[in-house]
Amino acid sequence: MPHHAGDLQLVVALDPEHEERIAQLLRLLRRIEELEAAMRRPGGIRITQERELSHLRERLQPDAPAVEDILNTARRLQRPIGALTADDVMKRHR
Numbered sequence: 001m002p003h004h005a006g007d008l009q010l011v012v013a014l015d016p017e018h019e020e021r022i023a024q025l026l027r028l029l030r031r032i033e034e035l036e037a038a039m040r041r042p043g044g045i046r047i048t049q050e051r052e053l054s055h056l057r058e059r060l061q062p063d064a065p066a067v068e069d070i071l072n073t074a075r076r077l078q079r080p081i082g083a084l085t086a087d088d089v090m091k092r093h094r
Contacts, residue, residue: 018066023086025063025070030082032056 035053039046060067073089074081 019086019090022066022089025067026084026086028056028060029070033081
């Protein structure tokens with residue numbers, strides 16, 4: 001059993017069963033980026049976007065260590081979240 005977040009990140013990243021979950025998290029993170037970009041543009045219905053953003057962020061909370069691992073992979077590869085694949089994140093620990 002992992003003892004701290006770093007251990008959990010490694011377990012999640014190494015387990016092939018979690019590759020699909022990583023792909024799901026990437027989709028959520030991409031949607032967050034899209035919503036944040038839309039909110040910076042003039043016009044539109046902000047309250048709807050704010051609600052969706054809040055909902056997506058809540059959905060990411062239980063997987064915070066894996067999300068952090070995804071963000072660290074993006075930084076390390078110097079690529080935006082939208083350009084990452086689940087395989088990119090999984091390879092980091094193989």
